[in-house]
Amino acid sequence: MPMKLAKSLVTLLAAAALGAAWSSAALAADKVTFITSWFAQAEHGGFYQAKAIGLYDKAGLDVTIKMGGPQVNGFQLLLAGEADVMMGYDFQVLKGLEQGFPLVTVATTFQYDLQGMMTHDDVASLGDLKDKTILVATPGRTSWWPWLKAKYNYTEEQTKPYTFNLQPFFADKNTAQQSYPSSEPFQALKQGVPVKFFLFAKDGYPPYGTTMVTTRPFVEKNPDVVARFVKASLEGWKSYMSDPAPANALIKADNPKMADDQIAFGIEQMKKLKVLDGGDAATMGIGIITAERWKATYDYMVGAGLLKPEVDWKAGFTDRFVKDLKLSM
Numbered sequence: 001m002p003m004k005l006a007k008s009l010v011t012l013l014a015a016a017a018l019g020a021a022w023s024s025a026a027l028a029a030d031k032v033t034f035i036t037s038w039f040a041q042a043e044h045g046g047f048y049q050a051k052a053i054g055l056y057d058k059a060g061l062d063v064t065i066k067m068g069g070p071q072v073n074g075f076q077l078l079l080a081g082e083a084d085v086m087m088g089y090d091f092q093v094l095k096g097l098e099q100g101f102p103l104v105t106v107a108t109t110f111q112y113d114l115q116g117m118m119t120h121d122d123v124a125s126l127g128d129l130k131d132k133t134i135l136v137a138t139p140g141r142t143s144w145w146p147w148l149k150a151k152y153n154y155t156e157e158q159t160k161p162y163t164f165n166l167q168p169f170f171a172d173k174n175t176a177q178q179s180y181p182s183s184e185p186f187q188a189l190k191q192g193v194p195v196k197f198f199l200f201a202k203d204g205y206p207p208y209g210t211t212m213v214t215t216r217p218f219v220e221k222n223p224d225v226v227a228r229f230v231k232a233s234l235e236g237w238k239s240y241m242s243d244p245a246p247a248n249a250l251i252k253a254d255n256p257k258m259a260d261d262q263i264a265f266g267i268e269q270m271k272k273l274k275v276l277d278g279g280d281a282a283t284m285g286i287g288i289i290t291a292e293r294w295k296a297t298y299d300y301m302v303g304a305g306l307l308k309p310e311v312d313w314k315a316g317f318t319d320r321f322v323k324d325l326k327l328s329m
Contacts, residue, residue, distance in 0.1 A: 029062035030225045035074045036067055037087040040255035042182060042266030043210060045247045046109060050236025052246035059228040067254055078215065085229060088213030090297045091143055093316045098308055102216040105317040107230045107287040109237060110209035111279035112201030115144050118179035121194040126203050127152050135162035135177035146304040147205055181273060182266030199273055206296035208289065209275060230321040234287040237276060238327055277329040285326035289319050
């Protein structure tokens with residue numbers, strides 16, 4: 001082979017190899033581990049939908065969804081670098097800041113926290129529990145109970161522990177209990193017990209629900225990854241509320257105990273309560289977080305003695321990844 005031709009061939013092969021390397025690098029998806037707050041359910045549907053219909057893939061992300069649960073501490077996994085984003089909660093982030101942890105909320109799923117009260121069908125409002133026994137689980141005493149007690153002048157004497165057994169509620173019509181819209185009311189429906197559900201947020205309880213939380217170092221190092229994850233997740237939620245079947249298949253694969261009728265009930269409740277597209281999301285797009293709402297949670301926590309006032313509440317959230325998306329249902 002003539003020397004000139006050989007050199008040309010070597011140059012061509014080198015260029016091809018270099019091009020292949022660049023192409024491979026360009027096509028390599030960014031890995032993101034996302035950890036949920038509990039076992040897979042309808043309230044996680046948008047994330048599973050983004051996985052199921054390829055929205056994460058389209059965004060150049062290789063997303064692994066890991067279930068939370070009673071033995072899983074997502075907060076610790078996030079700080080240890082074993083998860084990149086977790087399904088979080090405003091109180092958790094603000095308390096983390098108080099302890100010096102660099103947590104930041106980058107988007108919300110729901111404009112309202114899903115915590116509420118299940119009552120028997122003779123109760124007209126949250127303000128009508130003065131003479132009722134109220135069942136409160138231990139975490140509720142450092143979250144929503146101080147808010148409810150102060151708002152309606154309820155007393156500690158009214159409360160009893162909620163042990164996640166519904167029999168005391170079923171046995172006594174004078175009892176009300178904490179609840180999530182898709183959980184305890186669904187169990188009551190299956191037992192044929194007529195109940196009402198009151199979402200605390202509708203009476204002014206300020207936190208967001210099912211937020212996307214990461215760390216400031218992760219945001220600073222990977223802002224584009226965070227932006228793509230947030231956008232694809234919210235697009236997943238928009239898709240899930242119109243055609244949930246793809247995500248539901250993954251939800252049931254992760255959590256075989258989750259039945260079709262309970263998933264359907266959860267979706268119905270989310271639509272009824274407008275947790276995804278209500279509030280500020282109606283005009284500013286789903287996923288939106290505002291300083292006014294975030295500060296309202298900070299103000300409540302400080303006023304209830306749940307948070308030190310010197311905490312820099314502004315450090316706990318950013319709207320940079322959601323303010324310009326303006327995704328509507």
